[in-house]
Amino acid sequence: MEGVDILPHERSKTQFDVDAMKIVWAGSRHAFEVSDRMARLVASDPAFQKDNRSRLGRKELFKNTLRKATYAWKRILELRLTEEEAGRLRFFVDEPAFTDLHWGMFVPAIKGQGTEEQQQKWLPLAYKMQIIGCYAQTELGHGSNVQGLETTATFDPDKDEFVIHSPTLTSSKWWPGGLGKVSTHAVVYARLITNGEEHGVHGFIVQLRSLDDHMPLPGITIGDIGMKFGNGAYNTMDNGVLTFDHVRIPRNQMLMRVLQVTSEGKCVQSNVPRQLIYGTMVFVRQTIVADASSALSRAVCIATRYSAVRRQFGSQDGVETQVIDYKTQQNRLFPLLASAYAFRFVGEWLKWLYTDVTQRLQANDFSTLPEAHACTAGLKSLTTTATADAIEECRKLCGGHGYLCASGLPELFAVYVPACTYEGDNVVLLLQVARFLMKTVSQLGSGKKPIGTTAYLGRVQDLMQCRCEVQTVGIIYSINAAEDWLKPSVMLEAFEARSARMCVARAQNLGKFANPEDGFAELSADLVEAAVAHCQLIVVSKFLDKLQQDIPGNGVKQQLQNLCYIYALNLLHKHLGDFLSTGCITPKQASLANDQLRSLYSQVRPNAIALVDAFNYTDHYLGSVLGRYDGNVYPKLYEEAWKDPLNDSVLPDGYNEYIRPLLKQQLHNSRL
């Protein structure tokens, strides 16, 4: 069978309604229609062509991005796109740009931390892009430790101004995207000092460049921090360095929703908790979780289509085997496919949680903020780590051709992998989750009932007294055959028991230290494992919740069920040590889980291509010869190779200089 015939043949085997699945994936019919329209708009416009990025030098690459980002803005205005449509359009343009930070961090920082008056002044300018902003928090010396930032904002009551200053080299702002060459303004995080007293880190709106000629304002030094990992990749972004030499800004440019500074330099705390200063990060972490499913599904789409097209080794009748039919390939690929769906649904739920906490904050209810912080931090960490690893696994699943830029995977990896670091290093974020869990466990004895995602810890209070013998757990009686693993309550109980037992065991170990902080530092590697178990439980439980909803479309729910159990059983297999050592399941039950997993792979196999078609990605967005919708891989790969600049001429530059003299010299030597 020819390459172009394989994928249609695969599609003919589909056992569910792909169009209905497209709507489930998008979140709603409306979201699907918006997304579909924007994807086609971008794909059909030559201005958004992106297949030459890996061949461009830094300056060309950056200018190209400026062109695309400003053209996208022009189209957004011309077509009068809604905020939702504009967001999707930028998503499909698929090129990191200063606009991400302007819309994604600068605007949310003002919205979340500015007073009404400040929002009225700055937001209209930002919405029209009459000013362009970035988020300048991280410094050369400190990123994770926000309280360790060194930039100072000292209040001068005589002039009613703050003096922003970089006292040391390590206080230079370092990393902010959009800062290096584009932004006119920044929300700068600095230590507030009034009347000689320190009041912690706060955000300040600072103008950086002239709105007339774009030159840095007096006292400000700015530049780009240099090339980053990967050729094209994130180098479209001008991550920058910034120092201040006693730069003055009016008092009303401190973002004052949390704390007000009066003209006398007095600090007045509002009823809003201090942690709201970190609110922009919570917002962005939530968007990063949703984005993880996009990056992961993209890599999985490429690897799945290519695995169906690619054949290696013969079978009895002489037709070579599609590599997707190897169990080892399925065992590596299908859990990633399942993860893409799992992250989609947990992302949807997290968006709901974020909206809920935002509404509560507006009504002065701060009770769910710690949980929102723990969930956004933990899920950001879990999903980005898994996605970065998965993109690399997809490259390997595509064999040698996966290493070619034409596969789209090297660039995707290079663009994606910093997500494990920005918006909080993934380990640092898991430690935040661990703190939250340990606090929750320590309060169990006082009768405080945990709620939301930690409610399960309340249900297993017996664990605190170590009264929970293996035999008391229901799973032990419920699983006697492989199919028993397909019961939602059983799966949930297994993940809850594993996480609860890990949390309680860590809490008990912490209790052995005289100083809890010493204990936390000493046991931090174990604590991170408990945080991972808790976050995996959230993902599994939200996927199971999704299955409880009414899901229209022939066979759609069945496919989602298969994927949900693949996600959970694969985790169980990978973390078997946790499940066995905490006594949640027996070795025999673990073996049954594996049998069930293999059976699910066989059920997914005929639907694999349709399950990735449901992502509804255009070939433009995928940017991969291996992942083409039509499966016409080999002719196109061959065609692509000839586009390389090295093939512009038959003899390479340097032939006369290097190759010819070398060959002549060898000829001369052999004659000797």
Ligand SMILES: CCCCC/C=C\C/C=C\C/C=C\C/C=C\C/C=C/C(=O)SCCNC(=O)CCNC(=O)[C@H](O)C(C)(C)COP(=O)(O)OP(=O)(O)OC[C@H]1O[C@@H](n2cnc3c(N)ncnc32)[C@H](O)[C@@H]1OP(=O)(O)O
């Ligand atoms: C319309 C079009 C839109 C298009 C765009 C849309 C979306 C795209 C969006 C953005 C673009 C996306 C990506 C772009 C790429 C890159 C951008 C990157 C940006 C950045 O990286 S910005 C810098 C990010 N920096 C960090 O994340 C630093 C990490 N460090 C921290 O968060 C904190 O310092 C810390 C690790 C939490 C520790 O802080 P510390 O003050 O020392 O706190 P603790 O003492 O540990 O805790 C005190 C207390 O506070 C609680 N806490 C901590 N953080 C939070 C929080 N965020 N929210 C609520 N509560 C928090 C903590 O739990 C403690 O509570 P206790 O009860 O225990 O006291």
Ligand SMILES: Cc1cc2nc3c(=O)[nH]c(=O)nc-3n(C[C@H](O)[C@H](O)[C@H](O)COP(=O)(O)OP(=O)(O)OC[C@H]3O[C@@H](n4cnc5c(N)ncnc54)[C@H](O)[C@@H]3O)c2cc1C
């Ligand atoms: C592409 C990119 C874009 C970015 N964009 C922005 C931006 O727009 N604005 C902005 O302000 N910043 C930005 N950043 C900065 C980013 O937020 C920080 O790099 C990130 O928060 C990590 O901080 P760090 O660099 O200080 O890492 P470090 O904290 O120095 O981490 C180094 C190592 O130390 C470990 N570590 C640190 N603390 C602990 C601890 N307490 N316990 C155990 N281990 C620890 C970490 O796990 C890591 O392995 C960007 C970064 C990147 C890569």
